[in-house]
Amino acid sequence: MMYKSHVLICGGPECTKSGIAEINKQFERLLREKSLENEVKILKTDCFGLCEKGPIVVVYPEGTIYSEVTPDDIKQIVEEHLVNGRIVKELTLGGKEAKEALKGLEEVPFFKHQLRIALRNCGVINPESIDEYIAKDGYRALGKALTEMTPSEVIETMKKSGLRGRGGAGFPTGLKWEFASKAQSEQKYVCCNADEGDPGAFMDRSILEGDPHSLIEAMAIAGYAIGADQGYIYVRAEYPIAVSRLNIAIEQARNYGLLGKNIFGTDFNFDLELRLGAGAFVCGEETALMTSIEGKRGEPRPRPPFPANKGLWQKPTILNNVETYANVPVIILKGPEWFSSIGTEKSKGTKVFAVGGKINNTGLVEIPMGTTLHEVIYDIGGGIPNGKKFKAAQTGGPSGGCIPAKHINTPIDYDNLLSLGSMMGSGGLIVMDEDTCMVDIAKFFLEFTVDESCGKCPPCRIGTKRMYEILERITEGKGEDGDIEKLETLAKNISVSSLCGLGQTAPNPVLSTLRYFRDEYEAHIRDRRCPAGVCKALLRYVIEEDKCKGCGLCARNCPVNAITGELKKPYKIDSDICIKCGACMEVCKFGAVSKKA
Amino acid sequence: MGCKCENNCADQKVQELIEIIDKHKGKKGALIPVLHDAQNLYGYLPLQVQKIISERMNIPLAEIYGVVTFYTQFSLNQKGKYQIRVCLGTACYVKGSGKIYEELKKELKLSGDGTTEDGLFSLESCRCIGACGLAPVIMINDDVYGELVPADVPDIIKKYRDRK
Numbered sequence: 065m066m067y068k069s070h071v072l073i074c075g076g077p078e079c080t081k082s083g084i085a086e087i088n089k090q091f092e093r094l095l096r097e098k099s100l101e102n103e104v105k106i107l108k109t110d111c112f113g114l115c116e117k118g119p120i121v122v123v124y125p126e127g128t129i130y131s132e133v134t135p136d137d138i139k140q141i142v143e144e145h146l147v148n149g150r151i152v153k154e155l156t157l158g159g160k161e162a163k164e165a166l167k168g169l170e171e172v173p174f175f176k177h178q179l180r181i182a183l184r185n186c187g188v189i190n191p192e193s194i195d196e197y198i199a200k201d202g203y204r205a206l207g208k209a210l211t212e213m214t215p216s217e218v219i220e221t222m223k224k225s226g227l228r229g230r231g232g233a234g235f236p237t238g239l240k241w242e243f244a245s246k247a248q249s250e251q252k253y254v255c256c257n258a259d260e261g262d263p264g265a266f267m268d269r270s271i272l273e274g275d276p277h278s279l280i281e282a283m284a285i286a287g288y289a290i291g292a293d294q295g296y297i298y299v300r301a302e303y304p305i306a307v308s309r310l311n312i313a314i315e316q317a318r319n320y321g322l323l324g325k326n327i328f329g330t331d332f333n334f335d336l337e338l339r340l341g342a343g344a345f346v347c348g349e350e351t352a353l354m355t356s357i358e359g360k361r362g363e364p365r366p367r368p369p370f371p372a373n374k375g376l377w378q379k380p381t382i383l384n385n386v387e388t389y390a391n392v393p394v395i396i397l398k399g400p401e402w403f404s405s406i407g408t409e410k411s412k413g414t415k416v417f418a419v420g421g422k423i424n425n426t427g428l429v430e431i432p433m434g435t436t437l438h439e440v441i442y443d444i445g446g447g448i449p450n451g452k453k454f455k456a457a458q459t460g461g462p463s464g465g466c467i468p469a470k471h472i473n474t475p476i477d478y479d480n481l482l483s484l485g486s487m488m489g490s491g492g493l494i495v496m497d498e499d500t501c502m503v504d505i506a507k508f509f510l511e512f513t514v515d516e517s518c519g520k521c522p523p524c525r526i527g528t529k530r531m532y533e534i535l536e537r538i539t540e541g542k543g544e545d546g547d548i549e550k551l552e553t554l555a556k557n558i559s560v561s562s563l564c565g566l567g568q569t570a571p572n573p574v575l576s577t578l579r580y581f582r583d584e585y586e587a588h589i590r591d592r593r594c595p596a597g598v599c600k601a602l603l604r605y606v607i608e609e610d611k612c613k614g615c616g617l618c619a620r621n622c623p624v625n626a627i628t629g630e631l632k633k634p635y636k637i638d639s640d641i642c643i644k645c646g647a648c649m650e651v652c653k654f655g656a657v658s659k660k661a
Numbered sequence: 662m663g664c665k666c667e668n669n670c671a672d673q674k675v676q677e678l679i680e681i682i683d684k685h686k687g688k689k690g691a692l693i694p695v696l697h698d699a700q701n702l703y704g705y706l707p708l709q710v711q712k713i714i715s716e717r718m719n720i721p722l723a724e725i726y727g728v729v730t731f732y733t734q735f736s737l738n739q740k741g742k743y744q745i746r747v748c749l750g751t752a753c754y755v756k757g758s759g760k761i762y763e764e765l766k767k768e769l770k771l772s773g774d775g776t777t778e779d780g781l782f783s784l785e786s787c788r789c790i791g792a793c794g795l796a797p798v799i800m801i802n803d804d805v806y807g808e809l810v811p812a813d814v815p816d817i818i819k820k821y822r823d824r825k
């Protein structure tokens with residue numbers, strides 16, 4: 065059936081929460097009312113990466129993006145746009161500058177700087193329909209690999225493409241596959257790391273929820289390349305929608321003969337199973353993940369032996385990240401030269417970042433390697449809210465570090481981030497403004513590692529705890545001379561003597577903040593001052609006499625009666641009683657209360 | 662377990678548990694999938710449930726207990742009727758989720774993660790629930806609340822208290 069228009073309704077996590085179901089219902093009802101149900105097709109898609117402006121509805125063929133849609137808007141969209149063909153400008157994204165709406169998705173500044181390879185289908189197809197995936201060239205790469213290429217040609221293609229792992233360390237994917245293909249064994253396994261542990265990153269979730277078939281196709285290609293007939297996808301249990309869509313997709317692929325025996329009429333067999341994580345960050349580490357699939361406590365194992373030789377159940381195994389896999393089918397179809405023409409010398413292709421924190425447009429962005437941080441934050445991200453100043457961006461999660469303002473023009477790739485003392489990691493990118501305290505952020509990440517350390521080796525278990533205690537002391541105004549040096553010594557010892565990546569990289573957030581913001585540590589320790597005004601113990605709340613109108617609101621809201629005064633005269637805070645709850649500052653309508661560092 | 666009615670639902674649940682175990686038993690590394698399903702059935706994993714699993718799967722109880730305590734998703738204790746999860750992931754933290762957590766503790770009279778005396782609420786801090794664009798975020802059962810400020814907390818809690 066030919067449809068005149070397609071209405072794409074975002075079924076991504078954020079839009080779902082802001083009431084997409086009702087919008088969907090309204091569309092269905094009104095289309096039926098206008099007898100348009102055979103001319104207009106409604107599709108539920110995944111996150112468009114415009115969550116800040118959600119709920120999002122896109123109408124094709126025009127590619128008009130309607131943002132912050134409410135159920136009441138639907139009538140107008142149906143009657144004007146779908147019946148009369150007139151775009152409802154005032155409801156479109158950036159509706160006031162109506163020009164943009166007419167240009168469609170590619171022209172919105174948010175998208176213009178992006179290049180969508182891994183996210184190519186997210187928000188474009190219905191993730192629960194294998195037919196739509198196939199219509200977008202889906203499973204053609206698998207067909208091509210199985211019928212036109214030998215396993216070693218597949219591996220050669222991956223090597224030539226320059227694709228590196230998107231889940232952490234950036235290991236060359238083709239090389240990993242080659243090691244496993246050379247290992248001799250009756251049984252081998254292909255695994256996918258969908259544990260997405262970095263707090264603040266959610267790109268894998270988007271692919272799992274928005275394009276599950278690309279993962280299945282890629283894993284089958286990997287299975288063919290290394291000689292494995294069984295795969296496991298290890299998914300966070302916190303992602304129930306991803307789990308359900310993967311299950312649907314696996315079932316559909318089996319029904320179409322794209323999983324199972326004799327795929328594409330060849331003698332290649334491959335099947336997949338899901339395994340759910342259970343909330344342990346360390347299980348994202350490759351050996352721990354395999355131990356967990358085996359049904360045990362997910363503790364890392366020493367390497368060597370490497371998983372390519374002895375992985376899951378001691379059999380040769382490859383493990384790749386979700387986003388890594390999402391690139392594979394396109395590389396097979398378009399060729400390695402195409403892929404390696406994108407990016408920088410040693411980092412090819414694109415990378416998806418989950419941009420969050422103090423930035424105007426939060427959401428997922430996929431950019432060619434080599435894009436600068438400045439472009440991401442200002443051109444795509446729309447800059448810092450409330451006219452604040454950019455201070456640093458954090459990448460690599462608890463294993464990574466901060467990139468300060470002075471390096472904002474560095475092209476983003478694996479090697480540049482490493483040399484700045486951070487790392488690519490899985491792609492969380494948290495923007496911080498002048499109100500963020502870097503010592504507090506370091507403490508935040510250390511608390512995370514202390515919580516998540518599996519406890520198997522003492523340097524990580526005890527060392528990170530010691531570091532955390534020192535940081536806690538510093539933020540409480542009890543820092544001592546020599547604390548910085550102690551942190552540095554501990555950091556060095558922990559990195560060299562921990563068993564797995566979690567411990568080895570745990571000190572990075574401290575080392576990198578020390579590298580760029582040492583003066584902030586010193587201010588906390590020597591002057592008992594938190595320059596960003598975050599560390600509670602080091603703050604004082606004061607009322608500025610000339611701004612105070614003497615309304616008494618603050619005094620009524622203070623939980624400990626620390627504020628006294630007479631109506632219509634300036635009030636005063638007794639800092640000995642004040643517990644620094646901040647209530648007074650929040651309620652004052654005249655901005656008379658301020659925090660003094 | 663601990664039920665007072667006469668419908669023997671405890672037995673019925675045990676029957677279901679046994680079915681769960683038998684469904685997974687054949688596959689490799691079946692323990693964790695069984696624990697997930699068992700927790701869905703009971704809401705938590707009391708020792709008695711672990712014992713049944715141990716016997717039927719031929720895995721030592723100590724090993725099962727070791728696995729249950731390793732993973733934060735598995736719980737030895739019954740949770741509240743309304744499970745509140747506060748995201749303390751990086752994006753939320755930078756946008757002040759620490760203060761939301763403090764406010765929740767105050768409102769629920771808890772000193773940290775745990776369950777309220779009346780069993781109505783349990784509070785749990787967690788890492789990134791993948792809704793960073795709405796930071797700071799909390800979830801109460803399946804409902805998500807985003808872009809919160811501490812002052813929103815009492816009203817939200819009240820909504821659930823009134824519902825009982």
Ligand SMILES: Cc1cc2nc3c(=O)[nH]c(=O)nc-3n(C[C@H](O)[C@H](O)[C@H](O)COP(=O)(O)O)c2cc1C
Nearest residue numbers: 229230231232257260261348349350384385388565
């Ligand atoms: C503590 C720790 C946690 C990790 N968590 C993840 C994760 O959540 N997702 C992921 O893909 N890789 C994670 N990794 C990296 C994996 O160990 C592994 O390198 C990666 O999944 C390999 O896939 P890739 O080569 O495609 O990146 C983690 C590593 C460590 C040390």
Ligand code: SF4
Nearest residue numbers: 519520521524564567
């Ligand atoms: S480094 Fe930490 S997380 Fe890794 S094995 Fe040792 S204790 Fe466990």
Ligand code: SF4
Nearest residue numbers: 612613615616618652
């Ligand atoms: S609320 Fe503000 S204006 Fe009113 S008394 Fe307090 S400080 Fe002064």
Ligand code: SF4
Nearest residue numbers: 622642643645646648
């Ligand atoms: S910060 Fe809190 S305790 Fe201190 S004066 Fe203001 S309202 Fe009172």
Ligand code: FES
Nearest residue numbers: 076079112114115
């Ligand atoms: S969830 Fe709808 S645009 Fe992100």
Ligand code: FES
Nearest residue numbers: 748750753792793
């Ligand atoms: S950091 Fe809170 S939802 Fe991602």
